Amino acid sequence: MAFSLDSILRENIKKAKPYSSARDEYKGTEGTFLDANENPYGSAIEKKVNRYPDPLQRDVKDALSKLKHVAPENIFLGNGSDEPIDLLIRATCQPAKDSILILPPTYGMYEVSAGINDVEIISVPLTRSFDLDPAAILAAVKPSTKIIFICSPNNPTGNLMSTDKVKTILSSFNGIVVVDEAYIDFADFTGFVPLLDQYPNLVVLQTFSKAWGMAALRIGTAYASKEIVSVLNKIKPPYNINLLTQEAALEALQNDSLKDEMVHKILAQRDWLRAELSKLPVCLELYPSDANFILMRTPDGKKVYDFLVDHVVITRDRSKIILCEGCIRITVGTEEENKRLLEVLKKY
Ligand SMILES: *Cc1c(COP(=O)(O)O)cnc(C)c1O
Secondary structure, three states: OOOOHHHHOOHHHHHOOOOOOHHHHOOOOOOOOOOOOOOOOOOOOOOOOOOOOOOOOHHHHHHHHHHHOOOHHHEEEEOOOHHHHHHHHHHHOOOOOOEEEEOOOOOOHHHHHHHHOOOEEEEOOOOOOOOOOHHHHHHHOOOOEEEEEEEOOOOOOOOOOOHHHHHHHHHHOOOEEEEEOOOHHHOOOOOOHHHOOOOOOEEEEEEOOOOOOOHHHOOEEEEOOHHHHHHHHHHOOOOOOOHHHHHHHHHHHHOHHHHHHHHHHHHHHHHHHHHHHOOOOOOOEEOOOOOOEEEEEOOOHHHHHHHHHHOOOOOEEOOOOOOOOOEEEEEOOOHHHHHHHHHHHHHO
8 A cells, every 4th residue: 555644644643834943944053143143152050051952953864874873864862762752743634523543451541632632543452362353453543543653662562562563554554553672672683674665654663761761861763754754853852852851862862882781780680580480479470571671460550569569669550451450561671670579569
């Protein structure tokens, strides 16, 4: 099926003229800058942050481009990956008319963003083994459906989706397929970024919040066709990534081996924690994880969660979510944190 971005964009978005910032109109870095009503003397803090930051974050994109082997034109940076989720919905879905399709149990922000934008949510549950059912998904698509959100590795189940099934959906759906790879650094899989050229309707989301350890800085990445990236750039708030975050992301990208070392430690802890959890009576089932967390089925998720909270160990109660009856989601911590968790669970 030939994908046409134009056919799924909202009319007002197609016509929209982006805000032209001072930094867009004059791109040079040298000169007497009297264009943006900034304070010329400096800042009320030691660090000079008196000038507006690069709205297109060119330095960060150049560094990401080298690391990921993707052209800068195929990269969008957002205030967390939550921002491109919201922007994609707003670009394509007319409120009170259009729909998105989600695959529960999954990440909650797709539904929240759709709800805020008054966009209908079509839910097609994953299979019992938490994989995709392409036939059921494609059958549930309506003419109003603009985006399918696939989370892989999936939160809260932890598993990667089958690559072939994702490809089937990509080639059969005339809308955007978002593959959310927030946890891809923990998986033994290169992910979908290398397939961007093959699928004009593919958007891959990644983030600095998990493996890179920069959740507080709010920066996430969307990889997509130049056309999709231009639409996102057109509708984003002009200065969506602040200067300190841009500088920190650049620094992190230059030290990517530090990220790799942390991922390595987390994976070693994950394997050890799995083995230890499996020995406990409270553990009825442990699901395979391609991420930095483990979904564990217990006899009563709420009770186990509350018991852990009473001992100041905080996990996520997922027991009320479809297909996750009795489950808690446990983030892999440091060795000490994981030992503390096990100590408490032994008392349960
Ligand atoms: C944590 C997470 C994100 C990250 O969101 P940010 O806004 O980048 O912090 C995105 N998707 C999933 C599935 C997540 O679990």
